[in-house]
Amino acid sequence: MIAPDTSRVWTLAAFRSVVERVMLAWLLLTTTGFVEAQEPAAPAASQEGSRPLPAEGAGAAAGAAAGPEWIGKRVIQKYRQFQLKVEDRIVDRKHEILTYRVKKVDGPWLWLEAEGLGLAGWAMAEQVVPVEEAIVFFTRYIREFPDDVHGFFMRAIVWYQERNEPELALDDLNDAIRLDPTAAYLWNDRGEVWRARKNYNKAIGDYTEAIRLAPDRPGPYNNRGLALYALKEYDKAIADYTEAIRLDPKNSLTFGNRGNARLARKDYDRAIDDYEQAIELDPKFVSAYRNRARALLLDRRGALAVESAREGLKVGTWDGEIPVYTAIIGQLSALQAGDPASAKWFLDEAAAHADHEEWPYPVISYLRGELSEAGLLAKAGENNDHRTEAHGFLGYERLLKGRDEEALRHFVWVKEHGDSTRAGYLIAIAELDRLEAKQVSSRHP
Secondary structure, three states: OEEEEEEEEHHHHHHHHHHHHHHHHHHHHOOOOOOOOOOOOOHHHOOOOOOOOEEEEEOOHOOOOOOOOHHHEEEEEEOOOOOEEEOEEEEEHHHHHEEEEEEEEOEEEEEEEEOOOOOOEEHHHHHHHHHHHHHHHHHHHHHHHOOOHHHHHHHHHHHHHOOOHHHHHHHHHHHHHHHHHOOHHHHHHHHHHHHOOOHHHHHHHHHHHHHHHHHOOHHHHHHHHHHHHOOOOOHHHHHHHHHHHOOOOHHHHHHHHHHHHHOOOHHHHHHHHHHHHHHHHOOOOHEEEEEEEEHHHHHHHHHHHHHHHOOOOOOOOOOOHHHHHHHHHHHHHHOOOHHHHHHHHHHHHHHHHHOOOOOHHHHHHOOOOOHHHHHHHHHHOOOOHHHHHHHHHHHHHHHHOHHHHHHHHHHHHHHHHHOOOOOOOOHHHHHHHHHHHHHHHHOOO
């Protein structure tokens, strides 16, 4: 077990913490109307989109009508007993605390859709809070119920996911664990914050405690696998993913994660099998198409890699960075396959649909001939994640042009300085091994 970290260092983050708390104190002084936790009423909608009816006997307790100002808001649940319902069915949220977008309003009911996960259902407006108001709400909750883990846990989620304040999230999770050290989910979530901060050993310690407390829950095994993967402990990561799959054989994400670890072990066939299983479970799992393409690329099956990348772009949208990486892998695969028309298609699609201001679009600009190598590295700046990918993709592009020495220089940089979790890392390491073996073979015929 890892004890809560109570050390304090006066840093910019600490100063920001003080400022945040002063602002909260002012907000709490000027805002009234704390709502006591309560069991939410259960909606009984006749069908999706129709007006939900209050549960039998609910009467006026169903709440006042929600206004149109709710439409488009991002919200999070207030209380532990929160439910989503469609008709008389409770939606299985798999114990996840999620952020939702309000899509419809009907009386006191909101139609909520979980961002990027396909979960949706009706909930009462009084059971959720807009994310921009959530810190104030849960701070009041904690003041009213200082011995209730729920308030600390929920505020930690908002600090971490919405405010990008991991130190404040850790403070709240430490308090929550102090209140209930037997709650596996608290250890797991603190492990998630440690992992996001790249403190993988502390993350592994927390996940291990979560597993000890709840050995039948797949999440901590999967998450510990991610931390082990980041430390390049690929065999141990595969073992954890395999256990998570045994406990939850329908989770496409875990198959995708095991595929990544097998890809790192250069076990291309079994990595591809895992990606295909992930796609079978979730045909819109764009990352699985991209990673299958990457495995096929490294296995010198460029034409099949092109097909996988193209499928990934067809089933997904152009939100975020994943489709841009898919286009990059598709373009490099097409060049490997000697298919310049497809290579151009991937770049043109990215140019037409991707956000030109966000990483990794500068890689697309380089491949389109709009940026020089120096320009691409300048765009990566001091961000090591971006530099890892820039050098990895630069090296592979040089390799495809037969410029082995230049490729080697980029791949060596990735090996010595790169982040093992980034998209270009495994490409660089696999090809570096091949180039070094080729050099040894040429010296010793």
